[in-house]
Amino acid sequence: IDDGSTDATSSYLRNLARKQKHFSFFRQPHAGMAKGRNLGITHAQGKIISFTDDDCLPDKDWLNEIEKSFKRNQRAVGIEGKTTTVESDVTLFTSQTVNKTGGAYQTCNISYTSTALRQTGGFDEKIFPYHGEDVDLALRMLKIGPIIFEPKTVVVHPPRPSNFRREISRVQYALAEIYLFKKHPSYFYTKYGHRHLFFQAVFVNFLWIRLFHLKYYFPWIKKNVSLYILFAIRTILEILYLLLLVPKLYLYYRSLRIPRGPVPKQMSIVFAATGISSKACDLYLNTISERLRKKGHTVWLVCVNPDPRVPLKPYHIPVTWVEPKSKLLRICFILFPYFHDRSMSKAVASAVYSIREPIDIVNMEIPSLLYCYKKRGKEIIVTRGWYYPHHLLARLRIMSHVAPAPLLQKGVFLIQQFWFYWGDAFGFKRADALVTLTQDLAYQLSRKGFHATYVPLGITVPPFQRRDNKIITLGMTAYDLENPRKGIQFLLQTIHYIETKQFSKNPYIIELIGGYSSVLTGQIHSLGLQKKIKLLGRLEHQQTIKQMTSWDIFVFPTLFEELSLATIEAMSLGLVCVGWDIDSLRAAWGKDGILIRLGDTKRLSSELVRLINDENLRKKRSYRLWKRAKNEFDWKIVIQKLEKLFKQIH
Numbered sequence: 134i135d136d137g138s139t140d141a142t143s144s145y146l147r148n149l150a151r152k153q154k155h156f157s158f159f160r161q162p163h164a165g166m167a168k169g170r171n172l173g174i175t176h177a178q179g180k181i182i183s184f185t186d187d188d189c190l191p192d193k194d195w196l197n198e199i200e201k202s203f204k205r206n207q208r209a210v211g212i213e214g215k216t217t218t219v220e221s222d223v224t225l226f227t228s229q230t231v232n233k234t235g236g237a238y239q240t241c242n243i244s245y246t247s248t249a250l251r252q253t254g255g256f257d258e259k260i261f262p263y264h265g266e267d268v269d270l271a272l273r274m275l276k277i278g279p280i281i282f283e284p285k286t287v288v289v290h291p292p293r294p295s296n297f298r299r300e301i302s303r304v305q306y307a308l309a310e311i312y313l314f315k316k317h318p319s320y321f322y323t324k325y326g327h328r329h330l331f332f333q334a335v336f337v338n339f340l341w342i343r344l345f346h347l348k349y350y351f352p353w354i355k356k357n358v359s360l361y362i363l364f365a366i367r368t369i370l371e372i373l374y375l376l377l378l379v380p381k382l383y384l385y386y387r388s389l390r391i392p393r394g395p396v397p398k399q400m401s402i403v404f405a406a407t408g409i410s411s412k413a414c415d416l417y418l419n420t421i422s423e424r425l426r427k428k429g430h431t432v433w434l435v436c437v438n439p440d441p442r443v444p445l446k447p448y449h450i451p452v453t454w455v456e457p458k459s460k461l462l463r464i465c466f467i468l469f470p471y472f473h474d475r476s477m478s479k480a481v482a483s484a485v486y487s488i489r490e491p492i493d494i495v496n497m498e499i500p501s502l503l504y505c506y507k508k509r510g511k512e513i514i515v516t517r518g519w520y521y522p523h524h525l526l527a528r529l530r531i532m533s534h535v536a537p538a539p540l541l542q543k544g545v546f547l548i549q550q551f552w553f554y555w556g557d558a559f560g561f562k563r564a565d566a567l568v569t570l571t572q573d574l575a576y577q578l579s580r581k582g583f584h585a586t587y588v589p590l591g592i593t594v595p596p597f598q599r600r601d602n603k604i605i606t607l608g609m610t611a612y613d614l615e616n617p618r619k620g621i622q623f624l625l626q627t628i629h630y631i632e633t634k635q636f637s638k639n640p641y642i643i644e645l646i647g648g649y650s651s652v653l654t655g656q657i658h659s660l661g662l663q664k665k666i667k668l669l670g671r672l673e674h675q676q677t678i679k680q681m682t683s684w685d686i687f688v689f690p691t692l693f694e695e696l697s698l699a700t701i702e703a704m705s706l707g708l709v710c711v712g713w714d715i716d717s718l719r720a721a722w723g724k725d726g727i728l729i730r731l732g733d734t735k736r737l738s739s740e741l742v743r744l745i746n747d748e749n750l751r752k753k754r755s756y757r758l759w760k761r762a763k764n765e766f767d768w769k770i771v772i773q774k775l776e777k778l779f780k781q782i783h
Contacts, residue, residue, distance in 0.1 A: 218230065228292065242287075266309075482507075497515070518570075608687055627737045686741070690713055
């Protein structure tokens with residue numbers, strides 16, 4: 134791109150374009166680097182667009198290393214290279230560019246994917262025609278995905294002669310930096326740690342830096358006294374001239390109407406990991422990552438064995454983890470979960486280590502993922518405080534009721550639960566803070582000395598809808614309906630009791646969403662409930678929500694549960710919620726749900742009959758539960774709580 138040159142550059146490039154098939158040449162009237170580079174982006178046809186300057190010397194393998202780096206880092210939107218200079222040519226009257234560690238985002242040595250460049254709109258031509266357009270573009274790029282520093286992509290930027298006129302013209306750089314800080318306050322705050330924008334942009338970056346140069350280059354006085362004196366005189370004249378321009382810069386600063394108050398602090402956060410727990414956990418991590426990114430934070434999400442049918446986003450870090458094919462190793466994994474957890478933890482830790490940018494928060498959703506993760510810097514580790522109550526004997530007592538029937542399987546199952554408890558305890562001790570799904574669990578863990586904070590699952594709460602169904606629909610959802618923990622047997626007994634012992638004025642049906650086998654079908658037929666119960670099988674999450682909107686009552690007779698996503702989704706849809714009086718359901722529904730003593734099927738059946746027959750009671754309960762979901766579990770509230778926690782501990 135020829136930006137309105139006045140020498141023979143244009144004719145030389147035009148002749149070169151005629152001879153070289155892969156070389157293109159475009160000319161524009163002098164309008165600045167931002168517009169020139171955008172012109173190049175418009176005509177570029179490749180998937181990767183690399184930038185350098187006219188006075189730079191790229192290494193012979195520069196483009197090959199860029200391509201290799203993009204292949205190694207498929208989630209990256211940009212590759213920043215290493216920029217060096219010719220040290221032997223550096224003098225007091227030269228200016229040079231050096232970038233050996235990354236984070237400068239200079240366009241003398243940086244590459245972006247064409248898709249990301251066009252998505253962000255390219256360089257800002259109006260505000261940054263000559264300076265700062267490279268950093269502005271990089272900051273917008275970072276909201277899409279990471280920019281990786283690759284030291285093998287080398288460009289030599291030789292020193293340039295510098296004179297008084299050239300240095301004085303840099304005043305426009307101050308104007309650009311003031312607007313850059315205005316446009317990206319979080320960048321300014323992160324870089325300098327305060328909000329005194331005008332002072333930093335003018336007095337520090339342009340005046341104080343010149344005084345620093347006088348001290349930095351003082352050893353030159355031994356090499357050449359007269360040269361250093363000339364340098365000192367020129368630097369002092371530059372400072373005096375810039376001081377005369379301070380009023381002009383201040384008027385420009387005031388015209389931007391920069392809001393007062395503290396600049397919001399943005400963070401770099403890693404969430405790990407989807408694909409290792411429930412679908413609800415994956416949904417939570419995907420949504421929380423997306424929403425924190427929209428708020429300006431840099432977020433990465435580790436995905437273990439992601440679904441190949443779902444396209445990965447730039448900030449996703451895919452991890453392939455394969456369970457051993459050997460039966461002996463599988464048995465070891467079952468009997469000794471420690472080896473399984475360490476194997477998974479090692480894979481996830483490697484994925485987090487692949488991020489070269491500084492990390493503020495590492496959020497490990499499963500405590501046992503901390504087995505193999507060791508801090509690289511000052512990052513804060515957060516993990517999920519899962520089990521309620523977090524007490525070994527209480528958990529084993531609960532799990533003993535839902536363990537498989539055969540004695541050997543029961544023994545293995547209880548040993549696993551014992552180990553999971555210690556695995557969680559290990560993760561809790563390694564973490565700097567815990568996030569819990571209930572306030573009671575946060576209180577319990579706080580009493581044990583942990584930094585625990587209550588942050589529930591989040592949901593999108595739709596507007597409240599009143600139901601006028603002629604046939605009342607009861608519903609239950611679970612991934613595996615036959616899991617003894619879900620209490621499907623209690624529900625079957627309850628419906629059978631209603632049909633044989635109690636009278637229901639209004640017609641009703643029961644819909645069950647989740648996996649099942651012929652065993653459950655046989656039980657339903659043996660009780661004569663095939664006309665009342667519909668088995669819908671496993672559905673995708675959106676299909677489940679759509680089906681639940683047609684229900685009137687949500688029945689959840691689970692024996693042991695975390696704060697299940699299904700329980701709060703039922704609230705958000707305005708369903709009347711009924712279940713056993715266990716801690717997690719009490720925490721979710723409060724006084725607005727109908728909680729019944731565990732195992733009392735007669736009381737459960739009488740409450741269901743009362744709800745089926747009393748329309749006013751259903752409407753009253755459903756609205757109260759919907760309002761509770763709006764006030765407690767809406768995504769806006771959950772994001773605020775999590776963001777507040779991250780900022781406090783960071």
